[in-house]
Amino acid sequence: MTHWRLIAAIFIALSLVGPAIADDASEERASWWLTTGFVSKHHDNNSHYRENNPGIGVEWHWSESWRVHAGHYRNSLDRSSNYLQLAWMPLHWGSGALDLRAGASVGVVNGYPPTRDGGYFPTLVPTLTLEYRRVGVNLVYIPSVWNVDGAVALQLKLKLF
DSSP states (O other), X not given: OOHHHHHHHXXXXXXXXXXXXXXXXXXXXOEEEEEEEEEEEESOTTOOSOXXXXXXXXXXXXXXXXXXXXXXXXXXXXXXXXXXXXXEEEEEEEETTEEXXXXXXXXXXXXXXXXXXXXXXXXXXXXXXXXXXXXXXXXXXXXXXXXXXXEEEXXXXXXXX
């Protein structure tokens, strides 16, 4: 099975079971977002890493607290990476159209040769999201694990519907 088929199969499975595990699921709150790749800043100040990581992805918010993220980007080692994440964002601050959420994402990513020879490996990353009407940003902290140096990464997004 190719990487894209695997990602599609997992995304479809999460889409089907997601609302069943979310206690605040509501069709009125469901939305789709288009995401970019990332801009990253690595912990190593003398970094040899690529810190402009172009890509494309989608987010599906099936409730106020639960989301699924999937996408493709050029990683900091200048390799192609795919990711699939389930995000829980229980902490919320907001007023009107401004929405700030904090939580964590768990999932898989590939494309980092020092880890599992570039194959998929599990991730757990703290996540902060700021959304205003139809635009937003995701800020994630990537810890240093399994021979991959950590970073802070910023992702832009646009609400589709």
